[in-house]
Amino acid sequence: MATRSVPQPPFSTELLADLHADNIDPELGAQLWPLVRADADASRYLDSLDEVRGHVRELGAVDPVLHPMPDDVSVRLFSFLEDLESGEEPRATVHRLPEPSETSSAPTGPSEHLAPPVSLDERRGRRLRWLAAAAAVAAVVAGVGIGASVLGGDEEGTPVASPTENQIGDDLTATAALAALGRNDVTGPLADYAARDACVAAAGLTRPVLGSMNMTYSGQAAVLILLGGADRGQITALVVGPGCAPGDPQVKNITDIG
Known part of the structure; x- marks a missing residue:
């Protein structure tokens, strides 16, 4: 029985987002975390997710807010951020590792069934623009007041x-x-x-x-x-x-x- 290979750097943004959201098989996640922490680009990307989420939560408690954020708006804001972590855009589907082929019982190479990795440099800009947009919503709530x-x-x-x-x-x-x-x-x-x-x-x-x-x-x-x-x-x-x-x-x- 062939073992499933563990993805290697460079990691796709979808895989990192799933890992950050605990949306990955625990066994695979345990194998991935040491590799991700050792990769500078991947670590910076995960830090950016943490930073935006923390910034949004802090804005909900700052004194300059003219009026408290309505509960329904707050719920949708954090739901929006959760969606960002599960795909490239809020309506995107969750990334899943490719299924093994059913037409062949022969062992496969470590990367035969895996999609080619995409450099973070090619996609970080787009996802960070989404994160910046979410942070902008929170900034508007805090800055101009509801x-x-x-x-x-x-x-x-x-x-x-x-x-x-x-x-x-x-x-x-x-x-x-x-x-x-x-x-x-x-x-x-x-x-x-x-x-x-x-x-x-x-x-x-x-x-x-x-x-x-x-x-x-x-x-x-x-x-x-x-x-x-x-x-x-x-x-x-x-x-x-x-x-x-x-x-x-x-x-x-x-x-x-x-």
């Missing part, structure tokens, strides 16, 4: 009650914007991830999507799409018509928060 208004809200920062789902109205506050975090509560064509991403590209933006939901804007049906911001510590609220598509972006408003 009661701060955007897109025409109350300039005095008066606390605003959390909106009923899909009934935001015209004044999109920071509370309302963050309600879309980690969601895809959209009906119609933009409920499809590919169509939504194409809509964002049509609006001239190329950033990670943090969530989306239906809303009403200026008395008309619209879709709110949360994106990573142009600058560190920001997120972007993109409001489009429900028919947004390449060649017809139907952009109603783009506002940076934070």
Whole structure:
């Protein structure tokens, strides 16, 4: 019986994320940890995951927060981070080691059934942009306060009650914007991830999507799409018509928060 070989450096980001999230067979994990700790690139990548998660948790307790983070927003924020650790993007599937071939009983070489390793240098940037986007959400919560208004809200920062789902109205506050975090509560064509991403590209933006939901804007049906911001510590609220598509972006408003 052939033994399963242990992956060697350079490690894929998916494998490291699974290891960090304890989403790997314990026996394999015990063999991997010494190898990962001995690899400088892998160690830095795992440290970055720890740093972002710790930073987000610290922001929830800092004094400058104007209003406590709503429980539902907090739950979605940490769920969003958990999803980041289980795949390349929040909707990605968990990486699994390849299954042995059923058509041959002959022993195989140590790497015959393993996907070729991908250098962290090629993929670290993309995943860290996702992590930075998640940290930006937390920074917005701490920096501008849940009661701060955007897109025409109350300039005095008066606390605003959390909106009923899909009934935001015209004044999109920071509370309302963050309600879309980690969601895809959209009906119609933009409920499809590919169509939504194409809509964002049509609006001239190329950033990670943090969530989306239906809303009403200026008395008309619209879709709110949360994106990573142009600058560190920001997120972007993109409001489009429900028919947004390449060649017809139907952009109603783009506002940076934070």
